[in-house]
Amino acid sequence: MIRLGDGGTIGRVVATEALPAGPHQFHFWTATDTAIGIGAIVRVDAENGRAVYAVVVDGRAYSDLATPLHEVVAAEGDPTGERAPTRRTEIRLWTAAVLRHEPEEPVQPVPLADVRLATEEDVEVALRMDGYLRGEQPTGIPVGVYRAGGLTAPVALDADFLLGPESAHCNISGVSGLATKTSAVEFLLSSVFQKLPAHKGSVAAVCFNVKGPDLCFLDRPAELSDADRELYQVLGLEPKPFESVNYFAPFKADGVNLNTLRSHQDLVADVQPLVWGLREVLDYHEVLLNRDDIDAKADAFLDFLADRVVEKEFRDDWGGSHRVKSFADLDRLFRAIFDGLEAAGRSDSWRTHHIATIRKVRNRLINISTRCKGLVTDDGSVSDLPFGNFEDRSVYVLDVSGMDQLGQDLVFTRVVTKLREHLERGDLGVDQVVVFVDELNKYAPADGPDTYVRKMLLDISERGRYLGLVLFAAQQFRSQVHRRVVGNAGTTVFGRMDMDELATPGYQVLSPATKIKLATLPKGELMLRHPHFTQPVFVRFPRPAVLAGPAGVKQYPPAADVPFEDAVVRQLTALDRRIAPSVIRDAIAGRREEDVRRALLATKRSRPEDVAAFFNASLGPAVRRQAAGRGPETTTPLRSVEDPYAT
Amino acid sequence: MGAGTALTHVTPPVTTPFGSARVVEGARVGAIDVGGPEQPPEGVSFLDGIQRYAVEGRFGLVPVVRGYAAAAALRREGASLKVAEERSEEFVVVARERLSGAELEAVEAAGLPVVDCEAPERSHPIVDVQLAAREVERRREALEAEVAAACLAARPQGWLVLDGGLGGPAPEGAPPVLGLVKSHETQYLEGGELEAALTLPEGHRTSVFQPSTGARPAVFSWYLRLWPWDQHDLLHGLVRVERPPNESCIADATAVSRWLLAERAPLSAPDGRWDRLIYPIQQVETYLRAQAGGWQ
Numbered sequence: 010m011i012r013l014g015d016g017g018t019i020g021r022v023v024a025t026e027a028l029p030a031g032p033h034q035f036h037f038w039t040a041t042d043t044a045i046g047i048g049a050i051v052r053v054d055a056e057n058g059r060a061v062y063a064v065v066v067d068g069r070a071y072s073d074l075a076t077p078l079h080e081v082v083a084a085e086g087d088p089t090g091e092r093a094p095t096r097r098t099e100i101r102l103w104t105a106a107v108l109r110h111e112p113e114e115p116v117q118p119v120p121l122a123d124v125r126l127a128t129e130e131d132v133e134v135a136l137r138m139d140g141y142l143r144g145e146q147p148t149g150i151p152v153g154v155y156r157a158g159g160l161t162a163p164v165a166l167d168a169d170f171l172l173g174p175e176s177a178h179c180n181i182s183g184v185s186g187l188a189t190k191t192s193a194v195e196f197l198l199s200s201v202f203q204k205l206p207a208h209k210g211s212v213a214a215v216c217f218n219v220k221g222p223d224l225c226f227l228d229r230p231a232e233l234s235d236a237d238r239e240l241y242q243v244l245g246l247e248p249k250p251f252e253s254v255n256y257f258a259p260f261k262a263d264g265v266n267l268n269t270l271r272s273h274q275d276l277v278a279d280v281q282p283l284v285w286g287l288r289e290v291l292d293y294h295e296v297l298l299n300r301d302d303i304d305a306k307a308d309a310f311l312d313f314l315a316d317r318v319v320e321k322e323f324r325d326d327w328g329g330s331h332r333v334k335s336f337a338d339l340d341r342l343f344r345a346i347f348d349g350l351e352a353a354g355r356s357d358s359w360r361t362h363h364i365a366t367i368r369k370v371r372n373r374l375i376n377i378s379t380r381c382k383g384l385v386t387d388d389g390s391v392s393d394l395p396f397g398n399f400e401d402r403s404v405y406v407l408d409v410s411g412m413d414q415l416g417q418d419l420v421f422t423r424v425v426t427k428l429r430e431h432l433e434r435g436d437l438g439v440d441q442v443v444v445f446v447d448e449l450n451k452y453a454p455a456d457g458p459d460t461y462v463r464k465m466l467l468d469i470s471e472r473g474r475y476l477g478l479v480l481f482a483a484q485q486f487r488s489q490v491h492r493r494v495v496g497n498a499g500t501t502v503f504g505r506m507d508m509d510e511l512a513t514p515g516y517q518v519l520s521p522a523t524k525i526k527l528a529t530l531p532k533g534e535l536m537l538r539h540p541h542f543t544q545p546v547f548v549r550f551p552r553p554a555v556l557a558g559p560a561g562v563k564q565y566p567p568a569a570d571v572p573f574e575d576a577v578v579r580q581l582t583a584l585d586r587r588i589a590p591s592v593i594r595d596a597i598a599g600r601r602e603e604d605v606r607r608a609l610l611a612t613k614r615s616r617p618e619d620v621a622a623f624f625n626a627s628l629g630p631a632v633r634r635q636a637a638g639r640g641p642e643t644t645t646p647l648r649s650v651e652d653p654y655a656t
Numbered sequence: 657m658g659a660g661t662a663l664t665h666v667t668p669p670v671t672t673p674f675g676s677a678r679v680v681e682g683a684r685v686g687a688i689d690v691g692g693p694e695q696p697p698e699g700v701s702f703l704d705g706i707q708r709y710a711v712e713g714r715f716g717l718v719p720v721v722r723g724y725a726a727a728a729a730l731r732r733e734g735a736s737l738k739v740a741e742e743r744s745e746e747f748v749v750v751a752r753e754r755l756s757g758a759e760l761e762a763v764e765a766a767g768l769p770v771v772d773c774e775a776p777e778r779s780h781p782i783v784d785v786q787l788a789a790r791e792v793e794r795r796r797e798a799l800e801a802e803v804a805a806a807c808l809a810a811r812p813q814g815w816l817v818l819d820g821g822l823g824g825p826a827p828e829g830a831p832p833v834l835g836l837v838k839s840h841e842t843q844y845l846e847g848g849e850l851e852a853a854l855t856l857p858e859g860h861r862t863s864v865f866q867p868s869t870g871a872r873p874a875v876f877s878w879y880l881r882l883w884p885w886d887q888h889d890l891l892h893g894l895v896r897v898e899r900p901p902n903e904s905c906i907a908d909a910t911a912v913s914r915w916l917l918a919e920r921a922p923l924s925a926p927d928g929r930w931d932r933l934i935y936p937i938q939q940v941e942t943y944l945r946a947q948a949g950g951w952q
Contacts (some may be wrong), residue, residue, distance in 0.1 A: 083921035093921035096735035
């Protein structure tokens with residue numbers, strides 16, 4: 010058996026007229042008991058000092074048997090008979106794709122010489138990592154280890170090509186459950202956080218948790234095997250969870266229970282509510298309204314609302330004054346318009362906008378607060394990501410897994426757009442942001458309508474590297490994602506792939522053997538394409554040091570939804586365990602839910618030292634309501650206590 | 657009718673069509689059922705040789721022939737064949753007495769050993785080359801003998817199978833060596849014995865006999881039918897085994913025949929001689945051809 014990892018000779022280049030050796034591909038044979046396989050990196054040295062590095066992309070074995078019929082004849086038609094005393098001469102013939110010539114010029118066919126297994130140094134040179142792992146300002150980001158036989162060599166990506174500005178973005182494909190897409194992203198993010206050099210500036214990550222509990226436990230450590238720890242050691246990384254993780258999740262429709270699987274009492278205190286008002290939504294109305302039934306007229310009316318009405322003192326044509334700050338205010342305005350038109354006997358248009366357009370826009374907008382209840386509030390209170398105060402090496406997880414597609418689109422678009430705006434102005438708080446989104450095929454499908462979300466993703470893909478806005482995206486089927494989005498990803502990662510997907514035109518450049526390997530990749534192994542790697546390279550990465558979603562849910566079972574009062578108690582006591590539930594119950598007894606919700610939001614957002622005091626202060630003094638005719642109470646009932654918008 | 661192969665030329669005349677034989681097993685040569693194939697013993701070696709020659713030029717009418725001869729033995733370990741012994745030579749063959757001193761010096765300047773060959777009184781462009789080629793053949797036979805001797809010296813108990821007859825003098829004792837003859841130009845039997853030999857059913861052998869052609873060293877021999885010959889010609893699948901002449905080879909003729917039957921697999925097809933050429937011998941040929949490089 011050939012010992013591997015020592016760069017020993019394992020084969021010889023062969024070339025025939027029908028199977029010649031070219032500058033980019035050649036063939037070599039090995040002993041039948043060789044341990045090399047698809048993905049192994051080899052080196053060929055010419056006598057004149059040239060060296061060629063290549064990766065094995067295909068392998069064949071055959072004997073001198075001219076036709077299977079000869080075997081039948083020899084065995085006299087009985088396959089169960091005695092084996093032939095002599096084994097036929099066999100060949101293991103490998104095809105290798107050239108990674109690098111050294112020197113690079115002149116480009117010549119591969120010499121017909123001995124083939125050696127690459128050493129660790131050879132792997133570094135073959136993948137051109139020597140250009141960015143060494144020197145005064147190295148930019149290597151460990152991504153996994155290359156393994157062939159006995160050799161384990163670290164493989165790193167170039168930060169300039171992963172996060173920009175040379176190229177950017179990382180796209181991961183693979184079948185669900187087996188491709189370890191989420192794990193790969195978690196590991197890569199951890200590697201970026203640990204190894205991004207100081208001269209590359211600060212970096213944060215915004216992760217959209219679009220399904221299940223995948224990203225809900227990034228701050229919790231996982232049990233790692235010795236093999237995983239060894240891989241971390243080889244890569245020079247610490248196996249540790251993310252140190253700074255900020256969770257955001259919208260409320261459920263009840264407006265108080267958080268819509269996340271990270272709702273266990275021990276963890277829920279870390280989850281900030283994600284709550285937006287009218288302004289936050291209206292600025293991104295294209296997301297919600299860019300369906301076929303919205304036309305230029307509706308767009309014009311929406312612009313009118315955004316520019317002239319929202320958060321401005323606005324007078325309608327019938328003497329009414331409006332300051333629209335919430336959906337409820339907006340609905341009041343619409344009512345006034347419809348009532349005014351009706352009273353005036355006009356029913357066709359208002360301020361050049363046709364009544365049908367106004368009704369359509371009204372329906373769409375009011376519908377948003379219904380469909381995205383929990384994210385969008387009627388009362389104008391807002392709890393948002395800390396745009397402008399992003400912290401270096403922090404992860405911001407937005408758990409939108411419980412929202413419908415419309416809500417997810419809205420959150421995604423608004424957050425990414427805000428990130429872009431802040432990065433353009435240079436006031437986000439960090440120099441670079443990695444945005445991770447799974448199920449990219451839903452947001453940027455290859456087919457279907459040209460949605461605002463897709464346009465935005467295209468924009469990030471094409472311009473993001475200049476801004477420091479980096480897209481890490483994953484999907485099952487790369488072929489179902491818009492070509493320009495995946496095409497602009499500088500780094501492409503493939504986990505276990507579906508054979509049908511591999512049969513699509515996008516994978517024609519891969520050899521049949523590479524496709525088979527991709528279709529059978531074990532968990533934890535990936536195929537990488539990176540601008541410095543002229544051929545795809547297979548690597549193994551360790552399990553991320555964070556608690557996986559399913560394990561997290563097992564360890565921290567989500568709390569069941571509870572009634573309003575109990576939910577408030579649970580969230581406040583999670584912030585400060587010293588508070589007696591009875592104190593909170595007393596404080597909110599008889600108070601309007603909107604007021605309690607607003608106070609709870611403010612408290613969670615501010616995270617004060619004295620939670621109870623802050624909550625009480627936010628709640629304001631209690632206004633005792635009194636039913637008419639109940640005795641000689643002196644307090645005059647406040648007319649405004651009743652919800653003025655409830656109609 | 658119609659199953660035969662169409663030929664265009666008369667085949668070259670057979671140099672020695674007939675010999676004689678003395679039956680050494682039983683009273684007369686008859687067919688013996690060997691009882692089917694049996695796995696060969698471990699560590700059997702297979703020996704063959706090749707020769708190549710080319711007329712490189714002429715001094716006047718005298719040809720200068722460059723020759724190459726090689727012989728090798730592959731030993732079967734497990735089921736794989738490994739090189740056990742090999743020899744090769746490259747040389748120039750000329751009729752020295754026909755060359756001047758300067759011409760001979762020019763030949764020697766090529767840097768290859770110079771081998772003398774017979775020089776008939778009259779020059780003949782074909783016969784002269786044939787005589788040189790015969791020297792090449794002798795060198796090949798000599799190398800085969802060297803390789804055989806080396807094999808037997810290295811593994812006295814290991815079987816050695818040669819391609820063709822046992823040419824050299826019989827080694828001392830009863831070495832486990834046999835020659836496998838594929839061509840049947842010389843017929844040693846006659847009459848009913850010949851018919852019995854040439855119409856052997858598959859898996860049968862003849863009784864052991866001692867052929868005689870005058871100058872050749874004494875051997876014991878028997879015919880063995882490897883493949884059925886019906887629907888083919890008489891010689892299809894028929895080999896003749898030669899062993900050093902001693903009593904033990906009569907005793908183990910059936911056992912040897914049985915493992916030779918097992919050598920039918922793998923088939924040496926598409927080689928045209930597949931019915932008589934066993935695969936390991938073909939592999940020795942393949943190895944030698946590969947080693948011959950430009951001489952292939």
